[in-house]
Amino acid sequence: MEWNTLVSTLPDVSLSGRYCFPGKIPYSAQFASPEIIHSYGHEHFDARQDPRWREFGAEDIEEYCFWCSRSCAIACLKMCIETLGRPKQPPSMFELIQQGLAAGGYIIRHEQGEVVEFGWIYQPVVNVGQSYGLKGQVYKTLSIENICSLLLTGALVIASVSDEIGKRNDTPITHKGGHMVLVHGFEWSNQGCQTLLLHNSSGRFPELQENAVIPYDRFAAAFAGRGFAFWSANEQDE
Numbered sequence: 001m002e003w004n005t006l007v008s009t010l011p012d013v014s015l016s017g018r019y020c021f022p023g024k025i026p027y028s029a030q031f032a033s034p035e036i037i038h039s040y041g042h043e044h045f046d047a048r049q050d051p052r053w054r055e056f057g058a059e060d061i062e063e064y065c066f067w068c069s070r071s072c073a074i075a076c077l078k079m080c081i082e083t084l085g086r087p088k089q090p091p092s093m094f095e096l097i098q099q100g101l102a103a104g105g106y107i108i109r110h111e112q113g114e115v116v117e118f119g120w121i122y123q124p125v126v127n128v129g130q131s132y133g134l135k136g137q138v139y140k141t142l143s144i145e146n147i148c149s150l151l152l153t154g155a156l157v158i159a160s161v162s163d164e165i166g167k168r169n170d171t172p173i174t175h176k177g178g179h180m181v182l183v184h185g186f187e188w189s190n191q192g193c194q195t196l197l198l199h200n201s202s203g204r205f206p207e208l209q210e211n212a213v214i215p216y217d218r219f220a221a222a223f224a225g226r227g228f229a230f231w232s233a234n235e236q237d238e
Helices: 003-008 034-042 061-070 072-085 093-102 122-131 144-152 216-222
Strands: 017-020 135-139 156-161 179-189 192-199 212-215 223-231
Touching: 017 144, 061 093, 072 093, 072 122, 072 156, 072 179, 072 223, 093 122, 122 135, 122 223, 144 156, 144 179, 144 192, 144 216, 144 223, 192 216, 212 216, 216 223
Parallel strands: none
Antiparallel strands: 017 179, 135 223, 156 179, 156 223, 179 192, 192 212
């Protein structure tokens, strides 16, 4: 979607209200047991002790231990596929990770064999989504207002933010980016965007996981200004 189209779809500043994706968006955590994400993040919980690790789709506990902390983008992708593509048999997290790896979406070692990690590369992840019939686009430069515009076109937006956004509001944000969340709604007033509504695959508390409401200033402090978006194959993005 071109920027002039994004700007033209911003809501009238005289209108106030909450704008949400029309339909339920299944929530996926990047950890098999979302109820103990706080323990993962703050109590050094050993993933080998996760009683639900097989639900991730991995057959080996060590594979789960490696990928559960590296799969925020994949959890967002899974939520988009289930919402927009509605496959009869939704892929597991580990199936999507394998597909992302096959598409060149995550580099673990460079050509000399040394371990290097760059995180998930956007375009290959988008390509995996497109293999499920979705439309997708990478945005190397994105503002919060652009996100609002994209949501109004029927998109789901995956935004790069600090993982600190998954902590409660009295916790300061110290850096931008490094984590991905699925943004699916916002609240608008005559002052502009007030809050963002999102699914956070590693929110530390239930209210910061599914349908987390994040104030504009807090989101802005965590947001790296980039991301990607998906639409249903039936939506027009031109």
